[in-house]
Amino acid sequence: MTARRVVFIGAAGEMARVAVERFAKADGDWHLVLCDIRPEILQPLVKRLPAGRASVRSLDLYDHRNLLEVIDGAALVVLGAGPYIRTSEPVITACLEAKVPYLDFDDDVESTQHALSLHEKAKEAGIPVYVGCGASPGMSNVLVADAARELDTVENIDLGWLVGDERPNVGRAVLQHLMHIAAGDCLTWENGGPVVHESYVETTTLQMGGGVGEILLYETAHPEPVTLPRRYPGARRIRCVGGLDPAPFNGLARGLGLAIQDGRLTTEEAVDYILDVLDNRFFGNVRALRAMLGGMVAQVRRGESGAGALVKFLVLSALRRRYAWRGGLIARVTGTRDGRPAVAVRRTPVGGSDTYLVASMGTLTGTACAAFMVLALDEAGRHTGAFAPEDWADPEKFYTALERVGTPRHEIVESVR
Structure with missing residues (x-):
């Protein structure tokens, strides 16, 4: 088998298709x-x-013997x-x-903790295991590493992601x-150590x-606050915060999440209901509808969103109208520079349907994954072990890799102090 093969498992997914298409834009004859378990879906891609440049294989990733043959x-x-x-x-x-x-995203x-626990086994096998190579985690970790280079000490790290209206x-x-x-x-x-909070409760x-x-x-349960302390052990706080736009989507998510936690819904029932909502069908599951509305009303009562925004969301959804897509990534690092308090920020500078990188959650994650793929192949033979993005992906090399998969330079990153 040729060493110029890249095997992509689960290639029919939305983000995966973007990663494949954009990786193919890079130089090289890979x-x-x-x-995919549904290979017929891959033919248009x-x-x-x-x-x-590509061939298609049917694969059930739980079939160990077949998996070994393919890879x-x-x-x-x-x-x-x-x-x-x-x-x-x-x-x-x-x-x-x-x-x-x-490599994955x-x-x-x-699962990130499990993968990183295999560091010694990966070293013994003589291979790299690169985890979290998407948008958040992934590009967000690189933005942190880039921003932190401006500072002499790192005290607080806030990583933020926002995903817009992607219905359906x-x-x-x-x-x-x-x-x-x-x-x-x-x-x-x-406070300089690991703690457990309730996800989707604390805000900033x-x-x-x-x-x-x-x-x-x-605040959301994401891998960045678990992996970044290994690089910045002296930091007082590292947290990942995220949200959905428009704001009532956050109430929807929280309401359904609590219903799962309380045993009122299964995860699959909640997912089925969200898919109905994304297609502007609200009344198929009454228990889920109540949970969603409860989450939205509680959001308004806490002052996280206004009643007007909720009414507008429900009316526009009933009319099958979508919001203009808004989203992106940000890393805000505080610490000291030359003995004085300082702040360094890296963020995606543009977003929306007319952009290449931040047109959707799929384009942001898929394009970042394609860039990490390019970088991993460039770095072949240099790393053995299990790694999060901040462990191995140099910011400037990563930004260059984003350009190699088609991203205009002005869309990649802006620096704010």
């Missing part, structure tokens, strides 16, 4: 083996790629199938056995992850770029 001799295996709390372990296990490099804390184009794995972080334990870093405001401005975001 052949992409696109794998193959037709959009340069002739001969044998690959230069890189990329896992795009989620949720990662179920999918990453079998693929990483196979990559360790086959001794082939692994895992955004779940538990949202996949099940994305919604399963949203339900996973909308309630329950949130492992974070506070950050000044996002891309025309968004100052916006309220919620």
